[in-house]
Amino acid sequence: MLDRLQRPLRDLRISVTDRCNFRCSYCMPKEVFDKQYAFLPQSSLLSFEEIARIAALFVAHGVAKIRLTGGEPLLRRDLDRLVAQLARLRTVANEPVDLTLTTNGSLLAKKAEALKAAGLGRVTVSLDALDDAVFRRMNDADFPVVDVLHGIDAAERAGFAPIKVNMVVKRGINDHEIVPMARHFRGRNVALRFIEYMDVGATNGWRMDEVVPSAEVVATLDAEFGLERLPVVTTGETAERWRYADASVAGEIGTISSVTQAFCGDCNRARLSTEGKLFLCLFASRGHDLRGLLRGGASDAEISAAIGLVWRNRDDRYSQLRSSGLTAPASGERRVEMHYIGG
Ligand code: SAM
Numbered sequence: 001m002l003d004r005l006q007r008p009l010r011d012l013r014i015s016v017t018d019r020c021n022f023r024c025s026y027c028m029p030k031e032v033f034d035k036q037y038a039f040l041p042q043s044s045l046l047s048f049e050e051i052a053r054i055a056a057l058f059v060a061h062g063v064a065k066i067r068l069t070g071g072e073p074l075l076r077r078d079l080d081r082l083v084a085q086l087a088r089l090r091t092v093a094n095e096p097v098d099l100t101l102t103t104n105g106s107l108l109a110k111k112a113e114a115l116k117a118a119g120l121g122r123v124t125v126s127l128d129a130l131d132d133a134v135f136r137r138m139n140d141a142d143f144p145v146v147d148v149l150h151g152i153d154a155a156e157r158a159g160f161a162p163i164k165v166n167m168v169v170k171r172g173i174n175d176h177e178i179v180p181m182a183r184h185f186r187g188r189n190v191a192l193r194f195i196e197y198m199d200v201g202a203t204n205g206w207r208m209d210e211v212v213p214s215a216e217v218v219a220t221l222d223a224e225f226g227l228e229r230l231p232v233v234t235t236g237e238t239a240e241r242w243r244y245a246d247a248s249v250a251g252e253i254g255t256i257s258s259v260t261q262a263f264c265g266d267c268n269r270a271r272l273s274t275e276g277k278l279f280l281c282l283f284a285s286r287g288h289d290l291r292g293l294l295r296g297g298a299s300d301a302e303i304s305a306a307i308g309l310v311w312r313n314r315d316d317r318y319s320q321l322r323s324s325g326l327t328a329p330a331s332g333e334r335r336v337e338m339h340y341i342g343g
Contacts (some may be wrong), residue, residue, distance in 0.1 A: 001061050001312065003280075003313070003314035003315065004313065004314060005314075005315055005317065007265075007266060008062055008268050009061055009063060009311050010061045010063060010065060011063065011143060011236065011269040011270070012055065012058045012065070012066050012270050012271075012272060012312070013066075013067045013269060013271045013272070013343075014055065014066065014067070014068055014069065014342060015069055015070050015071060015272065015273050015274045015339070015340060015342030016045075016051070016068055016070055016071070016073045016079065017072065017075050017274055018040050018071045018274045018340045019039050019071050019075055019339075020033075020071045020072040020104070020339055021104070021106055021141060021143070022143060023139065024128070024139055025140060025207075026168060026197055027204065028111055028200070028203075028219055028337075028339055029203055029205075031204045035038050038079075038315075038342075043120040044274070044342060046274070046275065048078075048082040048085060049085075050291070050295075051068075051085075051272070051295050052085040052086060053300070054276070054294065055089060056299070057307060058307065059089050059090070059091060059092070061304070061308060062091075063097070063152060063270075064095070064097060064098060065097065065099075065100070066086055066097050066099050067100045067101065067102060068082070068099075068100070068102070069343050070342065070343075071339045072104050072106070073101055073102070073103055074108065074111055079115070079119035080111070080114045080117070081118070083101075083118040083120045084118040085221055087099055087119025088119075098122070099119065099120055099122075100120070100121055100124065101115065101120055101122075102125075102126065102166070102343060103123065103124070103125065103126070103151075103307060104139070105125040105127060105147075105151035106147060106148060108125065108148075108151030108152070108154055109147065112155040112158040112160070113154070115158070122164070123155050123163055123164070124163075124166055125148065126165075126167075127148055127149075127152075127166070127167060127181075129145065130177060130180050131177060131180070132146070134173075135148075137173075138173065139225075150255060152182075152190075156188075160293070161189045162189045162190060162252070163190050163191070164190070165181075165190055166195055167192065167193070167195065167197060168196075168197055169194050169195065169197060169217060171211065173210075175212050178194065178220055178221065179220065182224070185251055186225065186244065186250075186251045187251055187283060188250060190251055190252075191239075191253075191254055193239050193253075193255065194217045194253075195255075196211050196212065196214060196255075196256065196257050198258050198259060198282075199259075199283075199337070200283060200337075200343075201323070201335055201337040201338055202337070209261075214255035214257040214260060215258070217255055218242065218255060221253060225244055226244065226245030227245060227253060228243055228283070229241075230243055230252070235266050235268075236266045238256050238258075238263060240254065240255050240257070241253070258282075258319050258321060259319070259322070262319030262322065263336070264317035264318065264320045265320070267317075271275070272290070273287055273312065273336075273340055273341050273342065274340055277289050277291070278290055278307065278310055279341050280311075281316035281318050282318070282338065283318035283319070283337070284316060285335050286322070286336075287336070287341075288310045290306065290307070
């Protein structure tokens with residue numbers, strides 16, 4: 001199934017909660033997401049059974065990879081139950097679905113083993129600094145870095161390999177942590193990925209001068225350690241990858257350059273929001289309601305047809321249009337927030 005720009009649907013990101021225990025300023029700034037903020041009521045959230053039913057329909061449409069995200073997905077109680085249901089899915093090629101999770105790592109030490117046992121395939125941990133003071137300032141919840149590092153260790157012990165670690169780089173805030181992060185994870189079976197700070201949502205006050213282009217990150221690391229470019233393995237891959245020039249050293253470096261090198265051309269991702277809306281782009285303003293169909297008694301065939309119709313009409317390519325000035329949402333609309341749509 002191809003969209004209007006001939007892109008297939010392969011990757012589904014599911015936000016299982018809009019809540020998070022961190023308040024990273026680039027994602028859920030404290031001033032906006034405070035005690036008064038109205039998060040979704042429990043009854044609005046898709047149940048695990050509803051998520052699993054929709055996910056199976058996406059897989060029948062060609063999805064081969066599912067990422068659980070949020071918000072902070074490990075805040076959703078008994079997430080391993082959902083993992084177990086999704087782990088049973090088979091792709092159209094009759095292979096297990098590539099089932100993965102993105103987490104801030106705060107609860108990973110407690111939950112890594114149960115997630116592995118339930119059938120989770122891979123884990124990505126977000127970590128923006130090694131320095132405790134910098135990390136606490138970035139998560140703005142006074143959360144210590146050592147607990148996330150313990151979470152990563154626990155995930156390794158549980159058998160997740162390789163683990164991905166994602167660092168969002170903001171100029172003047174944590175760019176001095178690029179080399180220490182690489183030094184820390186070098187030699188381990190960890191893919192450390194540097195993400196350009198993006199203009200997602202409408203609350204983070206994004207400015208281009210706070211973006212550190214990936215090319216700069218790579219130049220810094222190349223000068224320090226020596227890097228060699230790795231080939232692309234799958235189309236639609238968001239990261240460009242490098243290994244250490246010293247081939248005896250384990251570890252990988254990746255860069256995700258949604259700002260300086262838009263990768264809309266082969267974007268094969270759809271996103272299912274916490275309350276069951278289908279979004280076709282991280283920068284979208286509007287989603288397509290699937291929960292209404294689910295709860296209104298629609299059959300699998302009807303929901304599947306609705307998903308097909310939405311995908312075939314898709315022509316989103318926000319990042320490519322960003323520099324052309326054509327990306328402002330229509331008046332009265334706001335870009336949806338990342339914690340709701342799923343990062
Ligand atoms: N709570 C989980 C976590 O921290 O990984 C999952 C959700 S979070 C929205 C997913 C990823 O999006 C994290 O790696 C986070 O750093 C990244 N992210 C959020 N806002 C971003 C922004 N403005 N630019 C770049 N990455 C961002």
